[in-house]
Amino acid sequence: MIATSHALATSAGLAVLAEGGNAVDAALAAVAVQCVVDPHMTGIGGDCFVLYAPKDGPVRALNGSGRAPAAATPEALAQVCVTGLEQTSVHAITIPGAISAWCLLHRDHGSLPLTRLFAPAIRHAEEGFPVSARVARDFAANAEVLRGDAHAAAVFLPGDEPPRAGDVLRQPLLGERLREIAEKGAAGFYNGETAERMTRHLQGLGGLHSIEDFHEGETAARWEDPISARYRGHEVLECGPNGQGLAALMILRILEGFDLGPDVPLADRIHLQAEATKLAYHHRDALIADPDHSVGLVDLLLSDEVIDTLRARIDPARALPPVLWSEPEHKDTIYLCVVDAEGNAISFINSIFHAFGSTRLDPETGVLFHSRGASFRLEPGHPNCIGPRKRPMHTIIPGMLRDADGGLMPFGVMGGHYQSAGQAAYLSAIIDRGLDLQAAMEEPRSFAFDGVLQVEATMPAEVCEELARRGHKISVIDGPTGGAQAIRINPETGVLTGASDSRKDGAALGL
Template identity: 40%
Template sequence: MSLLEFDAGVFHYPSRRELVYGKKGMVASSHPLASQAGLDILKKGGNAIDAAIAAAAAITIVEPGSNGIGGDSFSILWKDGEIHGLNASGHSPKNMTREAVMEKGEKIETHGIDPITVPGVPAGWVTLNQAHGKLSLEEVLEPAAKIAEEGFPVSNTVSNAWKRTFKILDKKRKDFPELETWFDVFAPNGRPLEPGEIWSSKGHARTLRLIAKTKGEAFYNGEIAEEIDQLSKKYNGFIRKEDLKDYQPEWITPISTTYKGYDIWEMPPNGQGIIALMALSILENIELKGKDDPETIHKQIEAIKLAFSDGQATISDLKHMEETVDRLLSKPYANSRAQLVSQEAKAAKPGLKDYSGTIYLAAADEEGNMISYIQSNYMGFGSGVVVPEYGVSLQNRACGFTMEEEHPNVIGPEKKPFHTIIPGFISKDEQAVGPFGIMGGQMQPQAHLQVISSMVDFHLNPQDALDAPRWHWDEGNKISIESVMPLNIVEDLIRRGHEVTIVPGKGLFGRGQIILRDEMGVLVGATEPRADGHISTW
């Protein structure tokens, strides 16, 4: 049965949306203005890659509590019948040694000047555009620059993210004076923005146009780099303009596993996408009953726990990993791990050795090109440090390192940390099926597993797969469950030894997008009810 042949009506969860169909192009993102910016570029003659860049640039403005120019990105592209991956995540500064960090404290701080790593987003846009785009970068980034310059009304979702960050940083601003840069830019009236208020940022618009005009040179080896350098020196941070000057994204082949006839693709480490692939490989060896059967959910949870235990022990910058990707993804190893899944909840241990704000979007065009794209600042607005005149929030990805001296992901200079953000892609018989992704920290591989299983094992359509109630493995036997999960499932999981917390609200469980293409070339799009998700198509 094809992934595009749905068991309509068998599983239909309450949804605000139906599937969206299109022919010439489609952009799915977590904000209507971002999706529209991407569609505008498609209509101007751009391709899916141009559209994704336009949407990604726009969403740095309209959803600043989830991502920004000062963050990182990963992309999986299907272009001209081939799959490509771009790792545009930044490395740590040259002087960020474990010893230098230890001199300041026992851990890397989550906010402030210290956890800032080199931003990869602008270089990622430039590289994607130059290698695979059709329009100039100036054309592609201009819709976002206009939104930043003219302003837009803030939504409930965006306002709530603003308020969360305001509370967090307000408690820390006395100890971290550099956080005042965030308040100057994002709370100039001394408070976060309310829904419906107009937000604009002339500095953000200026930065986008400088990046476009100079092909990123202004950011990495020009006036913006100089400002980042001076800001870091002022507050005794690690990052310097030399770190920015040397940065280049990496083209890299995505990794995959087969799952019941489909090839599921993720980016290799330093991202955590391999955890989703390991969990799916384990699950492939386990009989699953109905979609809403408590035993199915129990087995999915146990599979993700086993995969996380190995991933957290081994994932780091690919150059520093001791275990190979092939070993982690081998089918015999997955089968051996599957044998550990029983009827009861178990705390998983690594089988190999003993040893936490994101946006996701997808785009497709009538030429057959498709892209799965994700970018993030981490923990909402990132470090809380902003380059004032340019509106750039700098990320705090050094928090992804560990201080354990013998761990492959130990903090160190010019090294990429364990990364949470992961784009996904599906193919079958060497043909593209389509991009998918669900943003949200540690939730991401867990949601990848749940959504792929829903579509492949139980033939849910993409929208129903995104709408379905989700679970989140926290640690040990602790799991969080969406409040809409049926009570009989919750009770069964408790009997099996899971320590269940029912969580109201939507923030913990991720926000996703899916675009699939059928054999006739028709595009099928689904978006997330847990966000301001929107699909623009024509």
């Protein structure tokens, strides 16, 4: 079974499974397609994280996040009068890590050649693909920012207008890059003429990137041990820092001290989730960083001492400002999962961060660069301060649930910063109230972030009124919040159950 957020990606992965390909093969085929058909959400110029659960082995975590240029320091940026790392700044572009991760994953666990796996994506790039309804909506919403880069506008705004649903869009240069990677591996992206062209383009925009930075990017991805925590007898596994999976585990551990069962009113559940989210994200923003700069952080923040202290700060009757456990105050993505015939499971997420990433597109290679470096800070001494070859804090987090009865569920929730809060809410709906995978995805979403409790328009008015009475600043958002996919393996029968969020254009299909 495969579940993705775009029908063309699901069909590409399903065809690989039908040919006898494994979970890694199907995931790579699907993500390559999404880099073509969901260019505002993901791309080869972005980063990725993976949780891979072989049938008879421990879960492995793959960190595919890229690093800052070797010359990137707060002092160097200050010299060119950079006071912030906005989405479209060339300094928000770290060396993309996705291709390094794809090729390492394929080398260690793939079975079919990349030339076969990338074939559907190359066809969609070169021959064109029909723009889906959700993609057309997102293109229209981001047309103005795209116009800020003439090269991106030339590709994604043909005739200076966003494509409509059903229009055919082509990206022949992206097809060339995928062919190159399929034939040469990661070296086809990080070395040779392609790397030289990307370097020249970024330097022409004022970037500090060097060809050596790209050469080192070829081996940037690395296997790591996942981190985990228990929630009501279930084990939740995440990639460790620099991802924000730690925040998701903190939220769940805090919530475990409260009743969130089916008899608890919706306003109470949302309030508790919002308060736990505020506390966890406050710690995320203050402390989560490159794992080489946050040693010991996971054990500390998941310790009983920290969790008990944070949980005690929650007042069920009113909203409170978050503080760090030690008390001093401190001021767009795709996800897919696959389970193959042998029972191997993969949880895979790939992103360019903001919609269309940095919007900076290299006209010689067709690579659209992400904006992940916008997560860095410029404050010297902050764990997440930009630095040479440093990885920024990441919002993209694949998840894996191991049930109390031994069943396994790769799952993920898209939506930028929302992902940790979204994972916690999704798992609570399944575990605390017994909802099935699809029903849990379809519930109205809320997200406490940056001093505001954002709620989808489907949230009942009386619930919003009660939350406002408790002190939450309510903002009803225009449009959906994120998306999700999941596949659950029944340990007794081996039957697979899949779900794909209706907020996206995807599907879950099995054979």
